[in-house]
Amino acid sequence: MAGTLPGLLWLGFILSGLLGLGRTFVVEHENDCWEALLLAPGDKSAIYVGKLAGNLLLMLAVEAILVVLFGLFFNLDLAGVLPGLAVVIVLGTVAFAAVGTLFAAMTAQVRARELLFPVLLLPVQAPVLLATVKATEAVLLGEPLGSVAHWLKLLAAADVVYVAVGVLTFDFVLEG
Amino acid sequence: MVRVVGGVTLAALAAGLVMGFGVAPREATQGNVQRIMYLHVPSVWVAYLAFAVVLAASIAYLARRAEAADRLAHASAEVGVLFTGLTIATGSIWGKPTWGTWWTWDARLTSVSILFVMYLGYLLLRGMIEDRERGARYAAVLGIVAAFNIPLVHFSVYWWRTLHQPPSLMKPGPGTMPGIIVAALLVNFVAFSLLYVYFVAKRVGLLRREAEAAL
Amino acid sequence: MADHWGFVLAAYGLAAVVLLAYWRWLVARDRELQGAARSRVAPVSGHPRSEHASRHPVQ
Numbered sequence: 399m400a401g402t403l404p405g406l407l408w409l410g411f412i413l414s415g416l417l418g419l420g421r422t423f424v425v426e427h428e429n430d431c432w433e434a435l436l437l438a439p440g441d442k443s444a445i446y447v448g449k450l451a452g453n454l455l456l457m458l459a460v461e462a463i464l465v466v467l468f469g470l471f472f473n474l475d476l477a478g479v480l481p482g483l484a485v486v487i488v489l490g491t492v493a494f495a496a497v498g499t500l501f502a503a504m505t506a507q508v509r510a511r512e513l514l515f516p517v518l519l520l521p522v523q524a525p526v527l528l529a530t531v532k533a534t535e536a537v538l539l540g541e542p543l544g545s546v547a548h549w550l551k552l553l554a555a556a557d558v559v560y561v562a563v564g565v566l567t568f569d570f571v572l573e574g
Numbered sequence: 575m576v577r578v579v580g581g582v583t584l585a586a587l588a589a590g591l592v593m594g595f596g597v598a599p600r601e602a603t604q605g606n607v608q609r610i611m612y613l614h615v616p617s618v619w620v621a622y623l624a625f626a627v628v629l630a631a632s633i634a635y636l637a638r639r640a641e642a643a644d645r646l647a648h649a650s651a652e653v654g655v656l657f658t659g660l661t662i663a664t665g666s667i668w669g670k671p672t673w674g675t676w677w678t679w680d681a682r683l684t685s686v687s688i689l690f691v692m693y694l695g696y697l698l699l700r701g702m703i704e705d706r707e708r709g710a711r712y713a714a715v716l717g718i719v720a721a722f723n724i725p726l727v728h729f730s731v732y733w734w735r736t737l738h739q740p741p742s743l744m745k746p747g748p749g750t751m752p753g754i755i756v757a758a759l760l761v762n763f764v765a766f767s768l769l770y771v772y773f774v775a776k777r778v779g780l781l782r783r784e785a786e787a788a789l
Numbered sequence: 790m791a792d793h794w795g796f797v798l799a800a801y802g803l804a805a806v807v808l809l810a811y812w813r814w815l816v817a818r819d820r821e822l823q824g825a826a827r828s829r830v831a832p833v834s835g836h837p838r839s840e841h842a843s844r845h846p847v848q
Contacts, residue, residue, distance in 0.1 A: 497719065504712045508702050517698060518716070521691040522723050525730035532734065552729055559722050567715045570636050606792035610800045617804075656811055660804055667800040671793040769808070776815045783822045787829075 404534035407468055408527060411491070412520075414460045419498035420515040422449055423506035432506070436572055446499060446568035450561070453495045461487055474538070482537040489553035490530035496560035497522055503571045529553050576775050583772045586765035590616075593758035607671050614664040616763040617657045618686060620770045624654030625693065625721060627774075632717035635710060641785065642778075644710040647717055649777035651696050653770055658690045681735040688727050692720045706785075 426432045435445060465483065469476040476483065501518050505511045533549040543550065594612035601608035631647035634640065665683050670676050677683070696716050703709035751759075 500715070500719070504699070504715065507708075510702060514695075514698065514702055518695045521688055521695060522719060524688045525723065525726040528730040528734045548733060552726065552733075556726055559726070560719075563719055563722060567636070567718065570711050570715055573711065600792075606794060607796055609797055613800055613804055656807070660807060663803055663807075664800045667796050667803070671796050773811065773815065776819065780815065780818050780822065783826065787822065787825060 401535075403468075403472060403474075404531045404538060407464065407534060408490070408531050410464050410468075411457070411461050411487075412494070412523075412527070414464070415457055415491075415494050415498060416516050416519070418456055418460070419453055419495065419502055419519075420505070420512060422453060422499055422502035424511075427506055438572075442569045442572040443565040445572065446503075446564050449502075450495055450499045450564065453499050454491060457491050457495055458488070461491065479537050479540065482543050483534065485543060485550070486530055486533045486537060486553075489550060489557060490526055493526040493553060493556045493560055494523055496557065496564050500560075500564045500568065500571065503568070526553065526556050529556075576772065576779070579768065579772045579775060583765065583768040586761075586768050590758075590762035590765035593761040598755055598758040604672060607668065610664055610668040612758055612762045614661060614668055615759055616766040617661040617664060618682070619763050620766045621654050621657040621661060621686070621689065622724075623767065624650045624657060624770060624774075625689070625724065628654065628693075628696075628717045629721035632714035632721075635714045636718075641710075642782075644714070645778045645781040645785075646774070647713065648700060648781060649774045651693055651713075651717070652777060653773045655690065655693045655697060656773075657766070657770070658686055658693065661686050662690060679735070681732045684735065685727050685731045688731070689724065692723065696720060 423432070426435055438445065465476065468474065498519055501515060505515045505518065508514050529549040529552045533546040533553070536546045537543070590612065594609055598609065598612065600606050627650040628647050631643045631650060635643040635647060662683065665686070666676050669678060696713060699716055700709050700713050703712060
């Protein structure tokens with residue numbers, strides 16, 4: 399049972415993320431503000447960073463709640479592992495939100511958005527999920543973060559790549 | 575011109591078969607079933623080639639908005655998915671007699687499966703956006719994200735599979751293999767690459783004429 | 790040690806079938822588009838309207 403806990407935790411994070419991230423630009427669509435976004439002057443990447451920051455805060459808040467519930471239901475002593483866990487969760491969530499925000503913009507106008515968004519996001523996030531689950535596993539076992547340094551480096555690299563690509567390509571997504 | 579490529583491709587494929595079955599020796603540990611490798615490995619190399627072209631064409635499209643670049647990306651992704659699917663299928667068929675199971679989450683099969691689903695999503699995105707220009711732009715962005723993701727997929731899957739488990743039987747790459755086997759692999763790789771070029775050339779032509787017909 | 794030629798045949802056979810099928814689809818689409826292009830060119834080759842106008846200038 400204990401072996402499946404990291405996977406279960408991240409499954410919970412992903413599911414909530416899919417629901418929340420997918421709707422990032424729906425509010426603009428529903429309120430006819432999409433064209434306003436397209437016409438906004440200046441660098442559209444600022445919109446991306448803003449949306450990303452918002453999504454990040456939201457996801458981290460949900461994750462914090464889920465971690466507490468997890469500790470409660472599975473009787474885990476999280477006090478000692480919390481800092482390490484926090485590092486892994488933040489690194490993983492940045493990657494998830496970075497790609498999620500970009501893909502949300504691209505699928506906002508598609509009719510089958512709720513279907514296409516996860517289909518696009520999940521395969522891309524596979525390496526991030528492997529890394530976070532492995533790192534979480536080690537942290538929950540009480541191992542030091544140094545033992546999973548390679549996973550953390552992969553997550554950090556993913557974060558940099560995804561945010562950079564998002565910032566650089568968002569202009570092309572929000573064009574007329 | 576395309577016909578010439580087609581003819582040369584056919585000859586190369588024949589040469590590949592000769593190398594794989596006639597020239598290459600019977601492998602010591604696995605027996606003749608190892609000859610599937612001359613199909614499986616060149617397939618995956620061509621798939622990577624295809625996705626590299628998708629990356630280049632995607633960047634070119636965003637930079638210059640050339641329709642030709644968009645068509646190249648589309649065609650290359652399609653042929654890439656074809657070869658990726660073939661890699662998975664042949665890997666599975668190779669695995670059954672070798673490992674006793676049709677599927678195993680070993681490093682290569684897992685990475686290739688993730689690649690398959692990623693680029694299948696790419697084709698799906700293209701199919702689901704009606705506006706041609708927006709579809710081209712979005713596909714280009716996705717093509718770039720997917721390509722940058724490939725090394726991440728590789729490392730994560732390889733570490734996941736090998737850090738606490740012995741590496742799979744199918745070691746990637748020709749590093750420690752005898753020359754004649756490497757030669758057979760290379761001949762088949764060239765043949766498959768020519769097939770890729772032929773398929774992409776025809777597909778791009780079709781896309782161009784479909785676009786002209788729609789005007 | 791068994792050679793499992795059946796599996797070798799299955800793998801190469803599957804590859805042949807898939808690649809052949811794709812090639813046939815490409816060729817079929819090609820012919821379809823050629824046919825469509827030809828049928829579009831035919832009726833436009835004459836210019837009935839302009840001929841009519843030249844015979845009946847504005848009165």
